[in-house]
Amino acid sequence: MSEAHASDATRRDFLYIATGAAGAVAVGGVAWPLVIQMGPNEREKAAGGPVEIDISAVEPGMLITVIWRGKPYFIRHLTADEVASAKNAPESDFRDFAAADSRIAAAEGAAEEWAIVGANCTHLGCVPTKIDTGLEGWLCPCHGSKFDVTGRVMKGPAPTNLPLPPFVFASEEKLVIGQDKAGA
C-alpha cells in the first residue's frame, strides 16, 4: 500500500518538475528577446568604422575633439615643454601610472608629439576641460578629476587614465582613429 503510494507520488512529482521546467524555459524564452532588444542595435554596431582626421591645422598647444563610435576623442598637439614635463614627472604624481612614452605618439619620422585619448572621464563620463598649467592638461568639471597632458589621472575620483583608442598616422597630416598599425 505504502509502496504503491510512493510510486504514485513519484510519477506525479515527475510531472510537476517537468511542467515546472518547461514553464521556466518558456518564461526564459519570452524574457530573452525582451531584454536583448535593449542592447545596441545592428546599425549602431556597424557604424563603428575608422574615421580620418585632417590634423594639419592643429598647432602645438591646440586641441581638437572628434567623434568615433558616438564617443568623443581628444587629439592634443603637445608643446615641447609639455612633452618634457610629462616624461620627467615622478610616478608618485599619478594614480594609475603608465610611462609617458606609451601615451605620446608621432607620425613616422616626425618630431611632433601627440596625445590621442578618449574624451570621456573614466569616472562618470563627463568631457574634461583643457587646462594649461604645465603638466596638468585636463580638469573634469563634474567631479574634479585632474589629468596630465597625456591623459593620465593625477587626482580626483577617476579610477583609471583616459583610454587610448586604436589609431594610426596615415601621414604627417592625416590621423585615422579606429584602426591600429596592424590595420585591424
Next chain:
Amino acid sequence: MSGHSTYNPTTGFGKFMDARMPIVRLVHDSFVSFPVPRNLNNWYTFGGILAVMLVSQIITGIVIAMHYTPEATMAFDSVHLLRRDVSYGNTLQSWHAVGASMFFIAVYIHIFRGLYYGSYKAPREVLWILGVVIYLLMMATAFMGYVLPWGQMSYWGAQVITNFFSAIPLVGDTVREYLLGGYAVGNATLNRFFSLHYLLPFMIAGIVVLHVWALHVTGQTNPTGVEVKSKQDVIPFTPYATVKDAFAMVVFMIIMCYFVFFLPDYLGHADNYIVADPLKTPAHIVPEWYFLPFYAVLRAIDFNIGIPFTDIVLIDSKLGGVLAMFGAIAVLFFVPWLDTSDVKSANYRPTYKIFFWLFAINAVFLGYLGSRPAEGIWIPLMKASTFWYFLHFIVIMPLLGWFEKPLPRPASIADAVLAKSSSDTAESQAQS
C-alpha cells in the same frame, strides 16, 4: 483599526450596488468614516498633498506628451514649441516641471515627519518600506523626465547617472550599453526614457494603493506616539481630516502657483536651454536640487578602498562613490530595525530630538555641498557631512534606544489632548 463598517445605503441603486460591488462602501469606510487620531497636526497633511501631486503630474504629463517628440534632433525644439506656441503650453509645461520639485518638497517633509514621529516603528515597517519604494520610483521617474527636454543638463545628467552602472565590476560596461541602447547617450536612450517615464508614474500609483492600504490596516501615528486606545482618541476622517488636508493643499498650491506663474525656471538650470552637445560638458554640472545630497555623497568618495599597507584595491573610488550613494538611500529600508527605541514620538525622546534636528540640518547642508564644485574646502566638508549621515543611521539610532531616558508619555491620546486644552484654558483665564 478599520473595524466595523458604518456604511448604510439608502437609495435603491445604492443597495443594488452594495450587494454586488461595494465600492461606495469601500470609499465610505476608507475616507469618510475612517477614524483618525484627534491630535494630527499639519505635518500629517502631506500624504494627501502627495496624492494630489501624483495625479497632477500624471494629468499634465499626459497632456504635454501630446506635444512632445521623443527624437534626439527634434525633442529640444518640441519642448520649446510647446512653451511658445501651444495654447497654455507654457503654463502646462511649467506646472509639470515645477510640480516635480513641489512633489519632492512634499515627499521630503513627509519623510522627515515620519522620522520625527517614529512612523516606521512596529507595526508600520511595511508601510515605511513601501514609502521608500515610492521614493525610489519617484527619483527614477524624475531623472528620466529631466532627460526628455534634451538640453545640456539633460544630456550630461543622463551621461553621469547611467555611468553609475558602469562601476559594477566585470559586467558594468555591458549593463550600461543595455541601458543606453548604444555606446553613448543618444536617440535610443531618449526613446526608452520617454517610454519608461510614461510607465513609472502608474507603477507609483500602484504602490501608493498598497501604501494607503497598509496605512489603513495599522492606522496613523500621531504626535504623542501613543496608539489609539478608545473611541475618545479618534474623529472621523470626514469632515475633520478632509478639511484639514484640503486647507493645507490650498496653501501648498498657492506656493506652487507662485513658482509656476512668476518663477517657472527658478528651480531649473540655464544650461538646459542649450541643446544637448555630446562634445561639451557644461562648466558646472549639477543635478536638480532634490538629488543634491546624494550627489554630494557620490563625490565625497574620491579615494580607493583597499587592504591597508598593500597596493591591493578592493573598491575603487568610482565604485565606492556609487555604493555610498545608493547606500544612502538603501539605509532607509533598515530604519525600522536600526531604531531600537520603543518610544515612537521624538516629543518624548529628548536626545533623539536633538540628533533628529542635527540630521535634518546635516541633510540640508549635504544638499548645499552637492551644489558646490568638487574642489578645495568643499571636498573635506562633503566627507564629514557624508560621514555624519551614515553615523546617524548606523550608530546613533541603535545606541540611543539603549542609552536614552525617554520622558513620561500620556496614557492616551485623549488624555494628552485634554491635558493640553485644560492648561490652555487655565492660561487664558489667568490672562483675562
